[in-house]
Structure formats: structure tokens, C-alpha cells
Amino acid sequence: MIDKSTASLREALSQIKDGSTIMIGGFGTAGQPAELIDGLIELGIKDLIIVNNNAGNGDYGLAKLLKAGAVRKIICSFPRQSDSYVFDEIYRAGKIELELVPQGNLACRIQAAGMGLGPIYTPTGFGTLLAEGKPTLNYEGKDFVLENPIKADFALIKAHQGDRWGNLVYNKSARNFGPIMAMAADVTIAQVSEVVELGALDPEHIITPGIFVQHVVAVGKKQLEQSA
């Protein structure tokens, strides 16, 4: 019998090694798997490459991981926010490497990895600083930039419900990068509010089929304390 669900966050995270590339879901704090990130910090894993849309908010979740000095490099689209003071400080101190990626390129580079594609041509960023040094192509009169897939060792994502086969449904705009990150990592660990019985999720409504998910960790329905 396959049961991907576990009550032990530590057990699910213990396979993550120093130096891993980890995709972390979320747009700001919505969809950020805060309990999984807290678990990473507790385990003291270091030298990480993190892929996320942002670079942390306040002292919460991802910002806490940065503050703990666990991250060597971050790949993201929008690090600078009104409450990104943790990132701002370590970036200005030269303690973290930043790869800035237009948000849609971040999404499609992750999707390319998940779909088994090689580098992809995208129109976004053509002629800008963020395309410097990258090969280009004119196709049917339009200019494109060649971008590499982004693959990860692990994806840590947040979903609403999951079952023991790893099928997931999400909650509102907390879905954001979850489904595509789950496809692009060797091992996807999803924290969910609730693990439900097999068959309880309507097959028409499953957003991430279990093939993309290796571990489902129930963390309860704790409400986000942070404001958006």
C-alpha cells in the first residue's frame, strides 16, 4: 500500500542535504509553506539555492530562512518589497547571490524542466539587461531569448488538501507556483491543511496529480498570522 502522507515534518525534510536547490512555493506569503521552511531552519541545512517569486517578507518563513544564513543564492522575480528588509540587508552586505528572472520566464523555465524540455525561446526580456549574453532568435518576425530550464532537487509547496497518493487541491491564490514546482523537482514535499481519504477529492478537481508529489505532510488548518 502506498501512503505518501506523514505526520512527521522532520522525517519528510531529513533527506534534504546542504547545497540542495529547493523550489519554495508562494507569492508573498500566500501559498508559502511556512511550517516546512521552519523545519528546514530547525534542521540547520545550509548553502541552499532557493527558487521563489520573492525573497521573503517580514521575519516570516522564507525571510527567516535567509536570516538564518542558510541560503547561498536566490532565483526570483521580485526581491524588493516594502517588507523585504531581511533580504535587502544580506544582499547589500554581499552575503547572497541574486539571479533576477522576469516572473513569466521564471514560470516557463520551471515548466520546461517539469515537461522534460531543454532551453526554451521566450519573447520576455528581449533587448533588456536580463537577456544580456543570452542567444536570441527571430522567428516569424518576433524576437526571442533562449532561457534554460530551472530544475530542483526538492520542491516545498503548500496545498489545501491532499490524499495518501499525493493528489492535491489548493486554496485560492495560494496555488500560484505550487503545481508547476511540483513537476520540476526530483522530490516534492507538500504541506496541507488536511489529509483526506483516498477518493474524497473529486478527480475532476484534482490540480496536482499524485505522480508529481512524493510526500504529503499535514500541518493542520493554522491560519496565516501575517497580513498579506
Add this chain to the structure above:
Amino acid sequence: MSYTKLSRDQIAERVAQDIPDGAYVNLGIGLPTKISNYLPSDKDVFLHSENGLLAFGPPPAKGEEDPELINAGKEFVTLLQGGSYFHHGDSFAMMRGGHLDICVLGAFQVAENGDLANWHTGAPDAIPAVGGAMDLAVGSKKVFVTTDHVTKKGEPKIVAELAYPATGLKCVDRIYTDLCVIDVTPEGMKVIEKVAGLSFEELQAVTGAKLIDATATHA
């Protein structure tokens, strides 16, 4: 003659007049967000948010905020009946794939050929952040820009060539400033409206790009 600049709300109200019934629209952070306050209720305009919302609505009532229902500006919103949620891949397919009719963005500068700069000052100590601006610039059917006509120091923001790093090349279709509305065309920048009491010569004097007076044909 004297003239009065448009307020930010008046600019937003003016843009709203150009958004047709049935349009799929992405409103950028800041002034463009205000446009939603001026969309008439008898029109169905579908507001898209890059973080996976189509047909989102006004802020929720106090006490009903949901931290997992936010817009691109990370403000609490609601979803209208008929609205939908989707992941980032689908969201940027809408943006990059030419499915959005209009996006409205802010700007540091717009060049005569329609090049847009709005993500990075290029200053050595600045922390760059780009978000979805470059995707909207290349992907939306129409790119509208709202901006003050000049900087706080009085320097033109509509220029011959960009001094800031570009967001997108030849992407801007129309500019709404506190002084005028400009169509960016292959023939050049055509002023189609300007505030009362402002002469074309006065407008040209505070603009770094060459303007064409097309107000008569649009009056």
C-alpha cells in the same frame, strides 16, 4: 493662459473610458490599480492578476480578509462570480500569449519609439525587481502607460531615447499623463488630447521626444 494638471484619480478615470466592455485587463501596481474604481458597473471588464486570478473584485469587508486571496500588489481582494483561480504557468500564458486585451503600467520613462523603462533605475545601490512587467510589455495586445508628464525635478519622462534600463522594446501603444494623451505610432508620438489652457508648444517644451499635434482630428 493657465492650465491645471490632472490628478492621479483623473488620469485613472480617463483611462477607464478607453476600456471596452468584455476586455481582459491587467492593471499594474500604483496608479493603474485606481482605474478599477472608475469602470462602470454596466460593463463586464475582467481584471487579471498575475498570481492566478481572473475577474477579481473589490477589497473584502473588514474582518473578511483572506491571506490566500490577494492581488499582485499583495492587497486583499475578492473574486467575482464567474471568476477563476489558476497556477502561474497558466497566468503567464494569459499575459505572454497575447490573451490580455490591455495592460496598464507605470513608467520611469517612455521613448519616442515606444520603448518602456519601469523596473530598474540602474543605480548601483538599487535592488532590482522586475516581477511580471516584462511579460506584460511583450504579451499584452495593447500596452497603456500612466505617468506624470515630468519628474518631481521637472525633467521629461517622455524622451527621445531611454536613459534607464528597458522593460520592453517598442511596446507602448498609448500614454496617459497629467497633461495629455499620446498615441505611439509608426509615424511618431501623436498628442490626441491635452488639458485645457495648455498650448502644444508648452507641452512640447516639457517633453523630450518630438510630438505631433493630432488634437484637431480627435476633438
